[in-house]
Amino acid sequence: MSMIKRNRIALIFLLVALMAPLFTDNQYYLYIVTLSFIWTIAVYGMNLIGGYTGQLSLAHAGFFAIGAYSLGLLTVDANVPYWFAFVLACLITTVVGFFVGLIALRTKEHFFAIYTLCVGYIIYLVIYQWDELTGGVRGLIGVPPPSPIGPISFESAESNYYLVLAFLVLVFVFMKFLTESLIGRTYVAIRNSEELAQTIGINTMRQKLVSFVISTFLAGLAGALYASFVRFLGPEISYTMTTFDMLTYLIVGGIGTLYGPLVGTFLIVTITQSLQFMEEYRMLIFGPLLVFLVIFYPRGIVGGIQMWKAKRQFKKRQKMKRTSSTSTHEGGD
Structure with a gap:
């Protein structure tokens, strides 16, 4: 009973999310909510390295794009079976993240942010310029939907919604156990004072690298889900502005909190889509709201x-x- 009471917010969210498709026939709403779930998975990765470990990575959109393009190229050009390509896409992103992290984490604070920003921009340039591989500005068209699992197919909007929701729940449970464990407390110790963490025997370089690699894995996972959901990929998903969009979701929701990525991403994605009819003028409403929130709630809504x-x-x-x-x-x- 005490476990249910401690996790009642998560259980309420899960119940509402499971029942939501039963109360609407509007496919556009399902599309927007599914998209917000995918971005939430990516933002959880950013929250781990930035919110808990204290290292602001600005290459997150690049790793998201690596996961997306890896899945797209493996399925479209190499004809690799979907779920095998899905696993490979996550592994490719993780391996790239490992080698980037080995170099990037030798720098600290704003130098780390600048270095990862450069890495993210290089990834964008590779995707944009390498026409033979990625399609360049034309993009990659015809990414297949997820292959059926037994009798369950993923052709409809509802089935895609529940598939992405299942991955989000797994990521949430993983993040909850990780952040509440000794490892999570180690990350917080590094964030609060890396020098003090070293004096008590914590191998800060190794712990930061593990945190960075997990964050890139989550970005790659979200990218792979995005590729098979949207079915079309363009270089703009790897652009620097996409990273800053994710950072905005995190800051609004609450950086360094468990529910922050979920709240911030869902709130901003739904509000921005609701204001689409205003086109470029929607920022006149959304901008002041964001400034007001940052001034009066610097730790975000959840914080x-x-x-x-x-x-x-x-x-x-x-x-x-x-x-x-x-x-x-x-x-x-």
């Missing part, structure tokens, strides 16, 4: 709620102490 709850509990404890102290004095009298 702000957590701070409010912590202050409330602190005041409650102080009140109980004062009440207890008063009754003790009265008893002594």
Whole structure:
């Protein structure tokens, strides 16, 4: 019962997400929500390396694109079976992330951010310029949907929705166990003070590299899901602005929190899509809202709620102490 009470928010979200397709026939809504789930998986990777370990990676869109293009090229050009190509796409992204991390993590703070920004831009240039492999500006067309698993096919919007939701749930559970484990506390120790973490015997380079590699794996996983969901890939998914979009989702939701990527991504993706009819003028509404949120909730929506709850509990404890102290004095009298 205590486990259910601790995880009631996650269970409520899961219940609502499972039942949502039953209450709407609008395929566009399902498309937008599925897309927000895919971006959420990628943002969880950014949150791990940036929010928990304290290393801001600006190459995240590049790794997302590597996962997407790996799946697309393996299935379209090499005719590799879908699920084998899916696993290979995640592995390719992870291996590239490992070698990038070996070099990038020798730098610190803003130098790390600048280095990864350059790496992300190089990935974008490779995708944009290498016409023979990636299709360049024409993009990659005809990425197949996921192959059937037994009697379950993934041709409809509803089946794709539940497939992506299943991966999101797995990622959420993984992130929950990781961040609440000793490894997660190690990452937080590195974020708070890398020098102090080293003095207590933590191999900071190895831990940062593991965190970075996991984050690239999650980006590649999201990219592979995106490729088979959208069915068309263009170089813009690897552009620097895509990384900053992910960073915005994370900051709004709450960097370094478990629910932040979920809340921030879903909120911004749905709001921006709802304001599509305003075209370029939608930023006149969305921009001030974002600035207001960053000023008054610097830790994001989820971080702000957590701070409010912590202050409330602190005041409650102080009140109980004062009440207890008063009754003790009265008893002594």
